[in-house]
Amino acid sequence: MLGLLTRRVLLAAAALGLLVATSGCLRLDLGLQVRPDDTVGGEFTAAWSDEFAAQAADQGLDQAQLDAFLDALLDGVPGTERTPYTEGGYTGYTATFTNRPLADFADFGGDDWGYLRLDHSGREYTLDSHWDLRAAGFLDPAAFEGAEILVSVDFPARVTEHNGELEGRTVTWTMTPGDEYDLTATAVENDGRAFLIIGIAFVVVVCGLLWLWQWRRLRRFSVGNPSAQGR
Template sequence: MNTGFGRSKILRGTACLALLAALSGCMQLNAGLTVKADDTVSGQLLLTADRSFLTTNNRTVETGFAELRQNIPALPPGPETRYEDPTHFGFQINYRDVPLDQFDSESMSIVRQGDRYVFTLPLDPKKYGGKVAEQNPQNQERFMLLMSFEITVTFPGRVLDVSTGGQVNDRTVTWRVDRNQQKPADLRAVAEAPPRPSAAAAEDDTGGGVPWLLIAAGTVVLLLVAILVVLLLRRPGTGSTSTPTSADTALRPAPGSTVTPSTSNPGLPGAG
């Protein structure tokens, strides 16, 4: 009895490991993300597995994938669309202008820390393979080893630091981690972040007030000058007639008077 039970346990464990290797060996996590200067992120995340392994034990691909996905930590939420091709099946999560404070999950996060953006994707085996670990805790490490990742993140600023294996091209970082390849502790990148939009707007408002005040003051001055010019032009002109002198007034006869010529002869000098 004990021998039979032991053999049965070994067979179940072997079958579990075989299924684990099949499922996780064909599982890929791909992402293409763009971080924008307004602290939002857009892009896609694709989680797929090989059809041939999802349909083992007469399961549908939907059922097989749903069971497999239970071994993946929570992904950043977003609208999901079905993805399938002749060899793979899965789901694509679409992100469009998602605020960074909403793009934060157990499996992946992008946060802003002051003037830096920090992208992190932990590859801790304890975060993956939760369901298969119920059979054997060592399955988690095996699950992670057999997964593959291809992650691309583009930042609005210069990339300052990147974890081992990351390839930097201008403002973009790409990681390619294949199956059966030892995984690093995480995928991580740090990039420059521009001034926050609210701060930039405040600077524009504050800085823009001075020119407007100057323009308004200049306009008022010009209006005052224009009014002054108009008033000066509308004043009556002054005549060029000179004012009579006091001497002219004294010699001029009074109105209505008659001037009688003098008849006296003063005579010659020395007379009488």
């Protein structure tokens, strides 16, 4: 998906012809939700800033041309549901996909700009990704100054290591054209056997304490206990 994304960005930018250098002109937001059954759902948003859209109109770019650029991006996403997006001064579209096999993300990308790999082995989920956004062929930093590229992954397990921003079980990375990025994260499932052992041990301890309390109570009030007979 991201490999297709980079190629489509290049083709669409060339087709668009002229782009005004505007800080934060474009937002690309990929969100993945990894599920316990090893399927992946998610959303990909492509949106222009309202400021850029206004400046582009002044330079002769109509809304149809801007929408065509976003369409070229969204066509690379394996989703059929597309909805309008308006948030934080950006307007565009969001494509949604569901129930993609995790294996589809085992070796994702792999072109000149980067890759993203998601894996589940045993109780551990790992993400390893590298993106070189210095290449002008991806998003020319001179034309897309401050463009916002967001990648977030929601894991079905506790995140133990990451180099992004963590909220709950979701790790988010923010990138911009002109820099190079390494994205890493590890999430580990709870060991069900450990919980079972702890539960059994707890039951044994409780039963032992109840038995000890009952034995002492019976011993105290038994016929053979002198203190009990004297009452």
